[in-house]
Amino acid sequence: MDAIPPTPPTGEAPRARRRTSALTIPEQIANRLAAAILNGEYRDGERLREQDLAETHGVSRGPVREALRALERYGLAILLPRRGAYAVGLSLDVIAEAFNARAALAGIAARQLARREAAVARAVVEMEAALASAAELVEEPAGATHAFQLAIRDTALCIYRYCGAGHIERALTDQVDRSIWGLMWRAQPLDFQTPERRRESLAFWTGILAALRARDEHAAERLLRDDIFNTRDRVLASLAALRGEAVDAALMMREASA
Amino acid sequence: MDAIPPTPPTGEAPRARRRTSALTIPEQIANRLAAAILNGEYRDGERLREQDLAETHGVSRGPVREALRALERYGLAILLPRRGAYAVGLSLDVIAEAFNARAALAGIAARQLARREAAVARAVVEMEAALASAAELVEEPAGATHAFQLAIRDTALCIYRYCGAGHIERALTDQVDRSIWGLMWRAQPLDFQTPERRRESLAFWTGILAALRARDEHAAERLLRDDIFNTRDRVLASLAALRGEAVDAALMMREASA
DNA sequence: TCAACGTCGATTGTCGACAATTGGAATGCT
DNA sequence: AGCATTCCAATTGTCGACAATCGACGTTGA
Incomplete structure (x- = not known):
């Protein structure tokens, strides 16, 4: 060590700034x-x-x-x-199952969050901020797909973070960043392409937020599940069309999985 | 395409053979x-x-x-x-939480499996085979750590595979290969180093197998949870010693998390 | 004095080439 | 003929060097 380093050798990791559209x-x-x-x-x-x-x-x-x-x-x-x-060619069944599992877990998280008074209060504040930035991007004609997805993702992460069940949070957030779900957010022609779809999703999340404010656990669970089911159905339809397959109606079921 | 390829352009992916100790x-x-x-x-x-x-x-x-x-x-x-x-310096709390979450999920999987008669029958057959290969490695003085871990892992995967809950299976198996858990299996000085510890784990799994055969869901759940808690406690103690910290007794709790 | 700008060093990202290993084919042996 | 062995082409793994980018420092202007 013949020179004093300009910065201390250890310290805080810099915070990742919001990456808008600069993919490596x-x-x-x-x-x-x-x-x-x-x-x-x-x-x-x-x-x-x-x-x-x-x-x-x-x-x-x-x-x-x-x-x-x-x-x-x-x-x-x-x-x-x-x-x-x-x-690895994933069958539509497997993809549907990934959505169903996520719907079930996310629904549980929403319900548990609605039950916890103090946690709801904190979560709602953060969700409002995230949802507001999503709202700004709704009417962008194109190109804002990724940014809108990120805003919605941040909104959803609030639910998982404050739901009070560590293993559910971990499973859901890990999936977002590290599993097939990361793909669903990134692979191009899947969802959130049109302003109509963005409006629809935003409406769902506004409803979820209202349900949480009202401490209505069943409404929160159902809305969150249905939003994921909607995405699932659109993704399956889109993939089936590209692959030239038909979508089995059984994959579109909306009941909660065990 | 000026030459006929010696093998068909598409086909089955070759199956990964058991990798004993050839890490890249x-x-x-x-x-x-x-x-x-x-x-x-x-x-x-x-x-x-x-x-x-x-x-x-x-x-x-x-x-x-x-x-x-x-x-x-x-x-x-x-x-x-x-x-x-x-x-990212993981605190002992976070590591303990990862173990607790896994214990809870794995316990649920074991209980659900015990309830399903047909699934238990198939799972037990596969588990016996995996456990037998683990038993062969128990008394190896050293070097067999990794192989023993793999055999135990295969045994555990049977439970998750046949438990009947897709999202639990996915969460558990994903964690094995892609999350902190993958590390716990790989990072060297953590567990399964001594024959005593291997004997102990094998005894647990023999008990779990017996409980499943008897369709005793509570015993299966408790044994599996306790085995994971044992590993957790050893890992925490080992890490605490290396870091020069003390282990908070609250991290060693054995109740099922929510 | 403070803020904004330009420059510079340090570090990561990318590239082309070489080395190591694999699977298969051809060969020789039983 | 069947099996083991040897050889080889194809592909991945690794390396060192160059280019691009970021943060920090120094300078200049108000």
Whole structure:
């Protein structure tokens, strides 16, 4: 140590600032690949060669490698050391099940939050702020999709954070950032594309907020579940159309799963 | 397409064979870094510079980058694009909470499984096989730690797979491979090091198996929870010793969380 | 004195090339 | 013919160097 470092060697990690639309190259590649796999452009078990993907997307193999690791954590690819990456073609059943599980967990979280008086008060304040920033983005014609999603996500995270059940919060938030759900937020042609859909979602969340203020646990649970079911149905319909499949009506059920 | 490929362009992804002890270099780096962070060798928010880590571990920056991404998914590091990686010092409270949440979820899964007659029959068969391979590794003096963990993990996965609740299974299995739990299985000096501890865990699992055969849902739930609590207490004690902290007795509670 | 701007060093992101390992095919043996 | 062995091409893993970007510092102006 021959020089005094300009900043202390340890300290607070800088806070991530709101990232509006600056996706890194690996993120872009991962999103495009994820959408392609979900749309059925890759068959289940089809090999993903780094060199091919690099040429296709016009980058080097480095970013492609990183994108493949991201796909692995989304469950859309299997990586075998020294043997390459393979696409995992998720069936519509599996995707529907992911939504159903989330609907059930989120509904429980909303209900438990509504029961806790002090927690509701704090959650509502944060949710109002997040929902307000979402409201500003509703009428943007295009391009604001991602920002709107982030605002809605922040609103939902308040419920999970204050619901009082650590394992539910952990499961829900982990899913948001690290599982198929992260994908649903990112893969392009899925939801929130049109102002109409944004208005609809905003209306749901306004209702959820009102239900929480009124301490109406059943209404809060039902509204949150139904909002997720709506998204599920749109995603399934969109994917089915892209894949040329039909959606089994049984996947559209709206009852709470066990 | 000027040449016919020797293998069909699409097909089944090869099945991953049981990996005994062949960890890739990035995995080794990630494990060492994870253990270091958990042990308190890095302070919360301390910066992790790629070049330094590369020199310390005697590799290039490539594997280090990959290891840092792995740490991010374990929740032990925060990666800010173009701004570097920062260690996340998990408090003993947070780690204890992760164990408690898992104990609660796994206990529910065991109870629900015990209620389902047909599922129990199938699960027991698979569990017997997995437990048998674990039993072979009990008396190995050293080095079999990882293989033993994998066998126990396979046993546990049977419960989650057949419990009949998709969202519980997903939460539990995702945690095994992609969250702090993946770390608990991998970071070196945590558990299953001694034959005594292996014998103890094996006895627990034998008991769980017996309880399932007897369709005793409460015994199955309690045993599984207690086994996880045992691991929790050992991990906390080990980490506290390494960090020079004391373990709050409140973290060692054995009641089921809400 | 303070704020805004420009410059600079440090660190991450990306790239192309080389090395290591794998799976399969061809070969030789029983 | 069936099986084990050897060899090879294809692909991933790793490396060092270059480029892009960020935060911090110093300067300049009001």
